[in-house]
Amino acid sequence: MTTADAKAYGAVPQEAVGLDVQDHVDVADYQTIGEPYVENAKMSARNVNVYYGEKQAIMDVSLDIGENEVLSMIGPSGCGKSTFLRSLNRMNDIIPICRVHGDIQLDGEDIYGSGQDTVLLRARVGMVFQKPNPFPKSIYENVAYGPRIHGLAHSKAEMDEIVETSLRRASLWEEVKDVLDQPGTGLSGGQQQRLCIARAIAVSPEVILMDEPCSALDPIATARIEELIDELKERFTIAIVTHSMQQAARVSQRTAYFHLGKLIEVGDTKQIFTMPRHELTENYITGRFG
Amino acid sequence: MQTSTVFLTLLALCVVSFFVGRHKSRLIGMAGGGLQSLHSLPTHYGYMAALWAGLPALLLFVVWLAVEGSVVRSLVIASLPAEVRAQGVDQLGLYYNQLVGHAVGNIEPASLDATQLAASAVYNEVMNYSRNLKMLLVCLVAIIGGMLAVMRVKPDLRARNHVESIFTWILFSCSFIAVLTTLGIVLSVLFEAIRFFQAISITDFLFGLQWSPQMAIRADQVGASGSFGFVPLLVGTLLISAVAMLIAVPVGLMSAIYLSEYASRRFRSITKPVLEILAGVPTVVYGFFAALTVAPFIRNLGESVGLSVASESALAAGLVMGIMIIPFVMSLSDDIISAVPDTMREASLGMGATMSETIRKVLLPAALPGIVGGILLAVSRAIGETMIVVMAAGLSAKLTINPLEAVTTITVQIVTLLVGDQEFDSPKTLAAFALGLVLFFVTLLLNVIALYVVRKYREQYE
Structure with missing residues (x-):
């Protein structure tokens, strides 16, 4: 990609930076700046292309997520970061017109391979969504949902323990231990999101994908979730999509910058935010657009 | 002077008032x-004039129509000789109906x-007088109102707000009509x-x-x-309702699940209207389908x-x-x-x-x-359904819970009690009303429960 191209993209108003624009992008000659590969990769994507019908949303992205690291993905709206995240646990399968090409591996195993079971995959690669979405069930049942489906507990006592451990890890236990039978929908927004995190970690996933988990929360609740992410990385590998650059800078070790379906730059979070090497990255993080 | 003439005149007066x-x-x-x-647009002043011309006159017109019959009757009866008036109420009524019948030419x-x-x-004369007076008064009220x-039209007259509040009252009275009808x-x-x-x-x-x-008519x-x-x-x-719900609930619910969760958009766009056509089939058609096709099939x-099947x-x-109710359950569940x-x-x-x-x-x-x-709404429908049962389930009031026998329902008995010539002082005929009352309460109860359930849990997942 040339500088002239980049200027042209920069001039596109944000509302128009969507899937439509990408039809005119020449994929052939772009190259990700920085080091997309790591040594201890938990998940690795190679030459991933994602299409919604005729439109290409992700173009030839190759990226590793290292074991026990937090990788943040940033970029303007419509840049494909959520699409990429959702292809990591095949949530895109729900959308009938969506096709994923390329190779995505979890522990060296192709997750789009013919023998792969999406049910097991999603148990290993959990997801936390943008809007807190607890089930209209009790707090206990929300957390117990996954373990029940996957048969992880063989007795009431085991289930109780899974629920307590998960809620503790999501640092929600102290707040809800006396009201476990109350509906999860009755909690505050931040508590609901931590409940969703507890629900996701109750099935002991290896990777947790977070799709803008704090965008519906106030700054205090956001701070708690960020602290939580910091603790969770001891046990889990985390990929987080965020619109907040401060958040990416605070929680992640590596940062990937997406632009119009392309992975423009990836690298150490500190380097990305202090010395971006690509002009688009620099424009974005300095707030010139996006 | 026909009623419609008065009505059209009134309408014309409203239009004139509007333009004036x-x-x-x-x-x-x-x-x-x-x-x-001006405070309001000229059309608002026009509407206001039209409403002032139309509404009081319309009210007078309706009241007149309502009391005209009985006033004329009492005037005519007052003109009758005393010995005729001395008859009993029923005879006098018959006597009066005969003379009115002659007056209108029947x-x-x-x-x-x-x-x-x-x-x-005398009747003709009084009626004629009444019609003319009605026309005159209605026009007079309309003109005065207009x-x-x-x-009153002045720059600071708030015609817009005025028209607005009159319309609120018109809307209110329309909704009140529905309430009054139910009460009636x-x-x-x-x-x-x-x-x-x-x-x-x-x-x-x-x-x-x-x-x-x-009932014995003679002793x-x-x-x-x-x-x-x-x-x-x-x-x-x-x-019968239980059998119907056993069919309608599983089939309706599962087809709703298929349509909303699994079916492609194309399949759904074709299937849903087709299933909803089922709801448009008149129940009498279902009735002979039941009586001529399903019942013999089940018996065989x-x-x-x-x-042994009846x-x-x-x-x-x-x-x-049940088949009739499927689209009902399906459509509601799907939504x-x-x-x-x-x-x-x-x-x-x-x-x-x-x-x-x-x-x-x-x-x-x-x-x-x-x-x-x-589902509760569907049950109300099943309980109130008549035509299919008349044709397919029979009239014999047997106390049984064996679905292979002929039974009858409340609605069917109401129909059989009231068709044909009936005497309205015998308990046999009046029983229909008692049944109707019970039916009303049963369905009302179900609807209340349904509304309660829906309201109580409605916002749970939001």
Whole structure:
């Protein structure tokens, strides 16, 4: 990609930076700046292309997520970061017109391979969504949902323990231990999101994908979730999509910058935010657009 | 002078008032330095004039129509000789109806006596007078109303707000009509039912196990002891409704799940309207389908496995009724399941749940209140359904819960009690009203429960 191209993209108003624009992008000659590969990769994507019908949303992205690291993905709206995240646990399968090409591996195993079971995959690669979405069930049942489906507990006592451990890890236990039978929908927004995190970690996933988990929360609740992410990385590998650059800078070790379906730059979070090497990255993080 | 003439005249007066009011407001506005000097648009002044002309006159017109009959009657009867007036109420009524019949030209003069002929002339005269007076008064009120409104047109008259509040009242009275109608139906049924309960004790009706509403018309008639135990009808109704719901709920609910969760958009766009056509088939068509196709089929099937099946069975009626209700249950459930937010689906699928686990453990519980409400509405429909049961389930009021036998329902008995010529002072006929009252309460109760369930749990997942 040339500088002239980049200027042209920069001039596109944000509302128009969507899937439509990408039809005119020449994929052939772009190259990700920085080091997309790591040594201890938990998940690795190679030459991933994602299409919604005729439109290409992700173009030839190759990226590793290292074991026990937090990788943040940033970029303007419509840049494909959520699409990429959702292809990591095949949530895109729900959308009938969506096709994923390329190779995505979890522990060296192709997750789009013919023998792969999406049910097991999603148990290993959990997801936390943008809007807190607890089930209209009790707090206990929300957390117990996954373990029940996957048969992880063989007795009431085991289930109780899974629920307590998960809620503790999501640092929600102290707040809800006396009201476990109350509906999860009755909690505050931040508590609901931590409940969703507890629900996701109750099935002991290896990777947790977070799709803008704090965008519906106030700054205090956001701070708690960020602290939580910091603790969770001891046990889990985390990929987080965020619109907040401060958040990416605070929680992640590596940062990937997406632009119009392309992975423009990836690298150490500190380097990305202090010395971006690509002009688009620099424009974005300095707030010139996006 | 026809009613429609009065009506059209009134309409014309309203239109005239509209234009006069609008014109005058324009003139005033222009004189006061442009239309901006008026509080409202000229059309608002026009509407106001039209409403002032139309509404009071319309009200007068309606009241006149309502009391005209009885006033004319009392005037004509007052003109009759004293010995005629001394007759009993019923005879006098017949006498009066005959002379009115002659006055409007339905009865030949030969069958009437001289006093009646004279009185019918009086009737014609009074009616004629009444019509003219009605026309005159209605026009007068309309013109006065319109003029009053036009005279009030001033720059600071808030015609817009005025019209607005008049429309609020018009809307209110329309909704009030529905309430009044319901009340009227309930009261008319209630009063007739009370007459029934004066002849038959209410406990015999509610707890009696025998239903054979044949009453002796003459004292010496044999074999006609009326018994009005309502239990067999209730059991029959519930039996058929239960069979219907056993068909409609699973099929309707599962097709709703398929349509909302699995079907492609194309399949759904074709299937849903087709299934909804089922709801548009008149019940009488379902009725002969049940009587001529399903009932014999069930009887033959039963005989081939050694069961004795009545040729008119609760099973046949219930099956077809169930088919009739399928689209009802399906459409309601489909809307409710589709209304469960996608975030619920994503949350569950993202945990590694399969689609069917997601449906069973997340979508159905979240949609349950709505589904229960829909099912209760469907039950109300099943209980109120008449035509299919008349044709397919028979008339014999047997107290049984065997769906292979012929039973009858509350609605069917109402129909059979009221078709043909009936005497309206016999408990046999009045029983229909008592049944209607019970039916009304049963469906009302179900609707109340349905509304309660829906309201209580409605916002749970938001």
